[in-house]
Amino acid sequence: MAAAVTPIKVDSATDQLISHAAHFLGRSKKSIVDDAIREYIENHRVEIQEAVGSALRQLDGSTASSVALLTGMSRDELDETGGFVE
Structure with missing residues (x-):
């Protein structure tokens, strides 16, 4: 079963940080956000x-x-x- 895609809203400064990280790491914004959220949850488990x-x-x-x-x-x-x- 395919995972559902749900949009999230971030402020423009955060979006710019995500965009820069994605660009310089050669990854998608989705990938950056996904990894960041998983890391945050693991660190705050x-x-x-x-x-x-x-x-x-x-x-x-x-x-x-x-x-x-x-x-x-x-x-x-x-x-x-x-x-x-x-």
């Missing part, structure tokens, strides 16, 4: 895993825990605004 673990620990299956995680509000703050009936 521990941080990403910790953030995922933290999010999972906050979720208890309730609507309130999902809303708290998505909004950044505490459960107490949600209760103050009316809370949730599960």
